[in-house]
Amino acid sequence: MNALARRAAGLLLSTVCLPLAALAADSQPTHEFTLDNGLKVVVREDHRAPVVVSQVWYKVGSSYEPPGQTGLSHALEHMMFKGSEKVGPGEASLILRDLGAEENAFTSDDYTAYYQVLARDRLGVAFELEADRMASLRLPPDEFSREIEVIKEERRLRTDDKPMSKAFERFKAMAYPASGYHTPTIGWMADLERMKVEELRHWYESWYVPNNATLVVVGDVTPDEVKTLAQRYFGSIPKRDVPAAKQPLELAEPGERQITLRVKTQLPSVMLAFNVPSIATAGDKHSVHALRLIAALLDGGYSARIPTRLERGEELVSGGSSSFDAYTRGDSLFLLSAIPNSQKKKTVAQAEAGLWRLLDELKATPPTAEELERVRAQVIAGLVYERDSISSQATAIGQLETVGLSWKLMDTELAELQSVTPEDIQKAARTYFTRERLSVAHVLPEESAHE
Template sequence: MNALARRATGLLLSTVILPFAAFAADPQPTHEFTLDNGLKVVVREDHRAPVVVSQVWYKVGSSYETPGQTGLSHALEHMMFKGSEKLGPGEASRILRDLGAEENAFTSDDYTGYYQVLARDRLPVAFELEADRMASLRLPAEEFSREIEVIKEERRLRTDDQPTAKAYERFSAMAYPASGYHTPTIGWMADLDRMTVEDLRHWYQSWYVPNNATLVVVGDVTPDEVKTLAQRFFGGIPKRPVPSAKLPLELAEPGLRQLTLHVRTQLPSLIYGFNVPSLATAKDPRTAHALRLISALLDGGYSARLSTRLEREQELVSGASTNYDAFARGDSLFVISATPNTQKNKTLADVEAGIWKLLEELKTTPPSAEELERVRAQVIAGLVYNRDSISSQATTIGQLESVGLSWKLIDNELDELKNVTPADIQKAASTYFTRERLSIAHVLPEEKAHE
């Protein structure tokens, strides 16, 4: 769901522009309504196959957590499969498996989601199961005692024992000094050690209410049938007050921050992160769309500037990439990662100088109209292919709604990207690629004991 620009190559551009234009001009029929208890429902019709995806999104994630109580959103996601008023632990998953359905869940900084992909005539089953655990999750203490150990092991395997993940976690904690985005989604190990099932019960009761959720349904359905089913299964769940949730805003110019990490890796690497707005926090949405295009301009395939200049022409790096999440609830980061070409004896200092030269060029010289059109078409191509499936459409809608944006952006995004000019690219680079907004991580191989 993050970097959209790298999902297609220039060879495909001539074939995808026309279908995307048609997609934007004649969007899939999409409908929204809200039940009396505050549950928002978005239905997008896609009748190509007798299949439907059902997703429930809760507006809560790790950026809502506080120091000392991290990892609650992710742990609760695990416990949502451990039984409710109607079903015992794991029974909902067995029911769906017997129906041939696909199901899973996910937690991020900004939201927690649960989804099922199944035959259209099985949609009532998905609704009944989700409504049951929205209204009456059990949270058995003995299940929590087992599951928290599973989560700790997940943290060890995916973060503590993964040098790249560990480095990025430490980097993020530094790069977000003022907002909840410095908190890892899985939580810090010390907080997992002291988490209790009572903590999760309070978290569930605070946030898992219909007026803090969005139900997204995409596929071979009509809005009337979805509305009838939603009212039948979710309509009786009472609304409750939800705690206030402030946007995760950052300091505009936190100052230059630098971190050196020694991890179990063979090669050194560099992480640059600039504090920038997202679509949700930018004063002008064009700013965020310009940053999206800059990401593709720098790292959008073989002809992108990082690959062309730093990797092939100057042989400074063996690899480099960018990432910018425009769809965060709060302020975001524009990240550039690179690995020096050690075979050519290049250093982190060499790589930093090369990156700054590229960024300064963006500030002083706008891209040519031809280069910008190529990059823009590449981003559009990625959007087209990403949204071909009903699951991708649903996920985009749910994400937009959960971060305070509207699902309607899915249908007017092409126009927003088309309006970005070379001057907008130059302005965004000049505004945001400054030392005062920069966090730097030098990730180095572990030092030997005798050193």
């Protein structure tokens, strides 16, 4: 890299780091308190517009579900809109719509969350509706009978009838041999077909309690007004004991596993997954931040190594990716995928070998300081711009709190990422990219009858 290019890279990094440094310095004051019933409340002030986002996060998701009862968390999310003591089925959504509010919910392996985005002076309405269904969900059997059919159709549309989604679901089930992360969030179809509303009632009563929830509010509010409203609407809901919830820990070295999947696709592909820790489970958290940067180094835009080497250089693949979720409740996966370049008659085995060459190169030779600074700048810029909105700030806070971490990590991860060295990258590659941690899927087109 010449002097001009080095200076440009340095300028890019400095301009990217300044906003996040301001964020890390807590330019938006954040406060936390806990009600007597155990409900934790985190308030982050952002006074740029008279708008607020309110989110309630429950510490329960598909990784909590026992075999035979998969899909309970997601099904309960659907039923939370079907009536409680104060409102009938769908009425809460109509009230919020009339106020011009946006609302929705989502379920994952680790959590279930409900949110509203609305004018600051309507926050009490969101709290009242959310507290009502936390305390007194109805779960009408006729509504459940209809809704479970909607969920089964959702599974067909999103997974069963989408070849690559179906392949990834099977792959993930193999890649997590020991933990509940092998369970699809929507549940297996056989479990949806035999689910009973009584099971949902038990799930709701077990997990939907204030001492298993976090209320996150971000926007044009003060902590005092949020505390007053939270106490008014949530304070009287009694706390209850919740079941023990252990971290979903994985076998560190399960051994190499391989699956061949034939689906209705025209293009073959290969997927690799390595069992790795997350921030929540790692003894060496530094290595997890190194993995975050490796994911971007391999697949962080036009100049990353997969597009530069394997796509444009060797013309070995027509597309490739790498990804890693550091913020899970249990152990995580480092994922890689590639589609062989069919125009050049490349095979799945060749594409897999190409991905391994990139990993082995990282083990043998650390990246240059210049390449690492460029990648680090990209990752930091992504964090800054992603967290510009009040909704994404709230989601980051809620996710951290719900997976057993602290929202304060939002404001310290800049320093963590800045401290990763080229040698840390090499060490992480050597530690985690081993055959003993590896799952491989070859996804191939279905064979025709004459074949």
